Amino acid sequence: MTGDPLPFFPREPAEPAPGAVHLPDWLDTAEQRELVEACRAWARPPAGMHTVRMPTGGLMSVRTVSLGWHWYPYGYARTVVDGDGAPVKPFPPELGELARRALTAAYGPDGLAEIAGAAGYEPDIGVVNHYPHGAKMGLHKDRDERIDAPVVSLSLGDSCIFRLGNTETRTRPWTDVELRSGDLFVFGGPARFAYHGVVRTLPGTADPALGLVGRLNITVRQSGLD
Numbered sequence: 001m002t003g004d005p006l007p008f009f010p011r012e013p014a015e016p017a018p019g020a021v022h023l024p025d026w027l028d029t030a031e032q033r034e035l036v037e038a039c040r041a042w043a044r045p046p047a048g049m050h051t052v053r054m055p056t057g058g059l060m061s062v063r064t065v066s067l068g069w070h071w072y073p074y075g076y077a078r079t080v081v082d083g084d085g086a087p088v089k090p091f092p093p094e095l096g097e098l099a100r101r102a103l104t105a106a107y108g109p110d111g112l113a114e115i116a117g118a119a120g121y122e123p124d125i126g127v128v129n130h131y132p133h134g135a136k137m138g139l140h141k142d143r144d145e146r147i148d149a150p151v152v153s154l155s156l157g158d159s160c161i162f163r164l165g166n167t168e169t170r171t172r173p174w175t176d177v178e179l180r181s182g183d184l185f186v187f188g189g190p191a192r193f194a195y196h197g198v199v200r201t202l203p204g205t206a207d208p209a210l211g212l213v214g215r216l217n218i219t220v221r222q223s224g225l226d
């Protein structure tokens with residue numbers, strides 16, 4: 001043993017379930033910084049980042065801002081109906097382009113036709129969640145959309161343990177995946193309505209150059225709404 005650090009081993013792309021694809025390090029450092037700055041702008045009021053109260057009365061541990069359509073439990077609106085009431089910020093076209101590029105990277109140009117809603121993907125929703133230290137998200141389905149097009153998920157900042165479950169129940173079987181800053185995760189096809197959540201974040205794992213405390217997750221979706 002010389003005491004030298006272990007060599008760097010690139011993480012490999014993976015398909016933890018049919019229709020679910022994990023591409024590690026998909027965003028380079030410059031793209032990550034650009035998205036962090038964009039999230040800061042989107043988070044500012046009006047229609048800025050806020051804490052969501054669930055119908056049960058509990059508060060989510062993440063803070064959220066929506067683009068294009070405002071998400072609230074359990075639906076979408078054009079105004080922040082559970083916040084300041086302001087019109088939701090528009091969905092950025094460049095985020096749509098990034099999401100379409102993500103689908104091509106995940107499924108391949110020839111594989112898009114095999115995944116429902118992938119070939120003609122026209123996303124119109126962005127949901128940004130900020131996970132401060134200690135935040136998590138219980139297992140849930142993204143089922144407020146009226147179309148089964150894939151969901152594109154981008155990770156920034158601290159790493160997390162992401163749990164991808166099955167489509168029937170919140171119990172096992174599930175697969176835990178470590179998502180790091182810059183990772184892309186896409187779920188569509190058979191995995192589109194799988195239960196999923198964040199078990200925990202790993203504080204202090206973010207690149208200091210991002211200037212970000214905690215974790216940002218950007219999910220891009222197609223609503224199917226008029």
